[in-house]
Amino acid sequence: MGIFSKIIAIIGGIFLGILLMLSFAIPFVAAPILIAFASLIGVCVYFIKEDSSLSHRAKTKSFYCPFRKMLVDAKFRPSIFSYRSYDDVLKCSAFEGGVRCKKKCLNIPEIKLDAGTSIVKV
Numbered sequence: 001m002g003i004f005s006k007i008i009a010i011i012g013g014i015f016l017g018i019l020l021m022l023s024f025a026i027p028f029v030a031a032p033i034l035i036a037f038a039s040l041i042g043v044c045v046y047f048i049k050e051d052s053s054l055s056h057r058a059k060t061k062s063f064y065c066p067f068r069k070m071l072v073d074a075k076f077r078p079s080i081f082s083y084r085s086y087d088d089v090l091k092c093s094a095f096e097g098g099v100r101c102k103k104k105c106l107n108i109p110e111i112k113l114d115a116g117t118s119i120v121k122v
């Protein structure tokens with residue numbers, strides 16, 4: 001379970017506890033609270049499912065890194081919420097272990113040439 005899922009679970013638990021206390025305090029608002037509760041559970045399940053499947057949908061790309069000034073193979077995690085296509089660099093051939101850069105390559109636009117090739121425009 002990723003950190004994102006843990007944060008969503010904690011926030012959801014706090015919110016559900018508050019909703020439960022409100023449902024006992026004001027009985028005539030029980031239906032809207034139950035609807036909100038069901039919606040919250042649905043959203044939490046969706047985000048946990050998306051978070052667990054992101055690593056399986058990772059894309060490996062080869063491109064010239066203008067920051068390291070070399071050709072690299074990088075594995076990117078696709079994004080759910082941001083404006084860009086990828087959210088994180090999981091692995092990069094420029095580094096032995098984990099990725100230790102500022103990951104500015106996430107902001108570089110990508111140009112597709114044809115089915116088998118792609119380059120990154122700086």
